[in-house]
Amino acid sequence: MKKTSQELFDAAVKVLPGGVNSPVRAFRAVNLAPRFIQRADGAHIYDVEGNEYLDYVCSWGPMILGHNHPVIREAVERAVVDGLSFGAPTAREVEIAQRMVELVPNIEMVRMVNSGTEAVMSAIRLARGATGRDKIIKFEGCYHGHSDCLLVGAGSSALAGGHPTSAGVPQDVVRHTLTAQFNDLASVETLLQANENQVACVIVEPVAANMGVVGPKPGFLAGLRTLCDQYGALLIFDEVITGFRLGLGGAQAYFGVKADIVTFGKIIGGGMPVGAYCASRALMEEVAPCGPVYQAGTLSGNPVAMAAGLAQLRYLKEHPEVYTHIDALATRLAEGMRKAAAETGAPVTVNQIGSLLAPFFTPDAVSTFVDAKGSDVGKYARYFANMLEQGIYLAPAQFEAMFLSNAHTKEDVDRTIEAVRASLAAL
Ligand SMILES: *Cc1c(COP(=O)(O)O)cnc(C)c1O
DSSP: OOOOHHHHHHHHHHHSGGGSSSGGGGOGGGTSOOOOEEEEEBTEEEETTOOEEEESSGGGTTOTTOBTOHHHHHHHHHHHHHOSOOSSOOHHHHHHHHHHHHHSTTOOEEEEESSHHHHHHHHHHHHHHHHTOOEEEEETTOOOOSOGGGOSSOOHHHHHTTOSSOTTOOHHHHTTEEEEOTTOHHHHHHHHHHTTTTEEEEEEOSSBOSSSOBOOOTTHHHHHHHHHHHHTOEEEEEOTTTTTTSOTTHHHHHHTOOOSEEEEOGGGGBTBSOEEEEEOHHHHTTBTTTSSBOOOOTTTTOHHHHHHHHHHHHHHHHOTHHHHHHHHHHHHHHHHHHHHHHHHTOOOEEEEETTEEEEESSSSOOOSHHHHHTSOHHHHHHHHHHHHHTTEEOOSSSSSOEEOOTTOOHHHHHHHHHHHHHHHHHO
16 A cells, blocks of 8 residues: 555654755644655656646755656756766766856856855855955845855744754854845945955845845845945855746846856756856856865766756756746736636735745735844645645745746636635635
């Protein structure tokens, strides 16, 4: 007999903390037991019981073409035949870097790593190494992976789990991490002024997508650029979510603002564990073996991962209409959700930028972290359960984004809006 999700979870909690390998998957923020997934195809995922769900998690962003896309699957199958890892350079690493340099503004060189966490951690090291400064400025509610110095006022499941600042991180390490408020330039300027000639970089999610979805106010990102130039700090765009999602040029192209270092993950791996940090040649040649900033990886540039990422980036470049499709679907969904909220009298605010969106259970506009935290997470949990019941798989926590993929259809979106209406009415 095949095991049920509940049986698997009961076994899992005995050998994995919380039964999972990444906290949000445990469904704790929605007070349920997680579904164990058997397989996924297109816009749908299937649990071990065979239940089908319309998926708005999309593996937290990477599956922009939908699950099990034949182009990516076949690229991986071809790569596997040649061997899983060599610990030596391969042609695909060159090609993916060339492609990224060609598509992403203001970058001349790329270093591939194995996760978004690693990409951002290394980008911070590069910024510190290149400037000779120790302090960094991040924004409360922005998530940049789980390296020590960035687990301060973090978003995503660090926030949902009640530990935005992690235990196990020495005070000595985080005293170099300064925290500003997203969409509040004055809070950044105050820190830069008070720490003159000490701040290596300002790191930001250009669209904050780990506190729900909160877009930058007009002028916010450009203002960061100006402040960084004024104070000699580097500007890091953490595009682990926005990279190749807001378009081929990412947030830099979308908002017309130049970053000094850009980090990627998620989409560039096509579902495999990949990250990358990128910058000008001058900055990247600070990295080993060219320069004194050390960074390495046994499996970095892994041939199978590169094959998946390369196939996805190639497909996106050849089919820019993917972006028109997913952006239009997200707009349709956001508008439908707002209408459903108005008709059911539910106090819900929906934020949407490109193919990213999130509902907040508050009647007020959400443009800051404080606004986002104003959402009624108990209501989100009940809404999540209602949606799951209707076969719609959402992020099992308020402070996450909904992701559209090219496999989603108008019909999927319209069905989702009806489910939202029923869920909100049931609240
Ligand atoms: C997911 C994410 C990360 C961390 O990436 P991992 O691959 O989970 O380590 C970093 N920054 C942002 C903006 C993310 O969304």
